[in-house]
Amino acid sequence: MTTTDRSRLGSRLQMARGWYWAFGVNGDPYAMLLCGQDDTPDHWYEQIRSASEGPFRSRCGAWVVTRYAAAAQVLRGPGFARAGGEAAEEWARPFLDARPAGGPPPAAVDELVPEYRKVAAEAGARLDLLRDLARETPARGVTARLGLAGEDARRVAALLHSGAPALDARLTPQPLAVTERTVAALAELRRLAGAEGVRAAAGCEMAANTVTNAALATLRTPGLAGRLADDPDVADRIVAETLRTAPPVHLEAGRATAGQTVEGTAIAEGDVVVVALAAAHRDPEVFAEPDRFDVDRAATPAALTSGFGHSDGLEEFAARHAAAALRALADVLPGTALTGPVVRRRRSPVLRGISRCPVEI
Template structure:
């Protein structure tokens, strides 16, 4: 990339972010959501939900859906596609193919459990749940699956970590340095691992955050860690409820392939429609006590995932990693405590990336 190219890219990234801020401070909650400055985005979801009777039209150009029924129709219907083509801004185009092809095959939970047990430090240890545990297992497993070993495996693992911002970079402009790092990592992954490299990076980022969110939800919910210790099979239900409350991808962008009406709103062919998956999974008309983490939730529909209709397997990949990590931690979680605040990565409205999560066992 030449200096001129870098300057142009940096300028366009700054300009796009500036427009999001300008729209946001003038009353556009989706634009503020894209800025990614909040640890808890729920209030923006609620503002989008209550902004109108139909679908919210953001000044960023996208229609935004937060209702469960409409979201399910868009995610699982043939009238919507992930293909963005030439309509995407130039700064987003390097990230368009992350989820257009099949991702890594979801591994069997029982095969993952020993890897998470091996990653767990001894009793009396302080460590970072994200950096030392949740991120490393999927990264190292994917490096091995992509055929790398020895020094090559370390190199692939480093690229998978460096590309963790790619799912967010598709919708939210990152800093110039982060954008260049992510683009370079994706390019190297394509060169060294082929087309399977970029989806693996997205899968690792989604799995790591889902593992952290599942563990944190278990620690926050009174009595749940003890129940898991007594019944490790509860891990599957905790993982499922985590997919509802903190899905691997909070936002999913689709393009309408034909003109249609959704919730009384006319959608033209080619329009961008963003499903706020996390908001739809908290729809109070569908889920009783939607903000409550409840593994005994009965008579509720399944949580929506970003992979519906375009099944790349990444949501299931993340769910299986979460279930495996919980099984590995079943006897440990009752004695685990947080030793500091959970730090979320900024500009991360899609995966709600966790940067640090200090704990002690």
């Protein structure tokens, strides 16, 4: 099936989403999570965790892991790999390579700070934090690295934005128009810049959300913006806590490459295992008051990354952009206020993508 077969593709997307709703309303919290209709999905994570002492077996066909130790075992163990085509629904297969391995190392935080200051100055006092700063700065970096300028740079930046739903589309069927637009954007990015272009679409969206989530946490936590203004190094602790509470990737799907036992549950070779990183990072057996944003946490394990035995650098890319943005905005965040609601994308259970965040500095 190709995206040119619109009728068949649209039917498959609608059917898959219909099954998820049917499973969800009949007691499958993971299926409801995949529907991606909640701004705060934490209650689904808790329902998945409480439904089983070990991995939760969803009617969607996956084992779902929500506890920190089990998540670490699956992500770091040798018996699991990212889910391949043989384990994916037909409608999801165009997005399986949306996160290719490897790529150049991300720029250092100190190199990114001036870029964020420049973009923030251009955006003015009233801006959309996501669109005008958090998404714009990584996209400029990508186009500069590709040697693009002018109309070519603007075109690639638009393609990066259109390719943003790719990671969500691996697990959750998107509307037909979004699916077609995303597939076309990834194909054009691959034509223009190879695997690096495809990787950039995922990386820029992960960075944009992490930057915005880190800034929002700073604004919403009493006294934290003032601490950051007094000591910009607090940015590192803010980012670390953001990676725990709002990781760049909330769900990562893998496949067992050999028979495994996870939390006392036998996982057969070929089984799909989904790690809910956002749930694992709020495991009450590991983190005291897990729902509280606390930059002064001590002796807690680091946030997990969705690498399945290897790191492609995208979490580090997102973290460095967030740290740079906080340092660049440190002096002005104490006087910054939201001027409207923060709007999150629907059907975005993987990235919990933000689409709007209006602020005034």
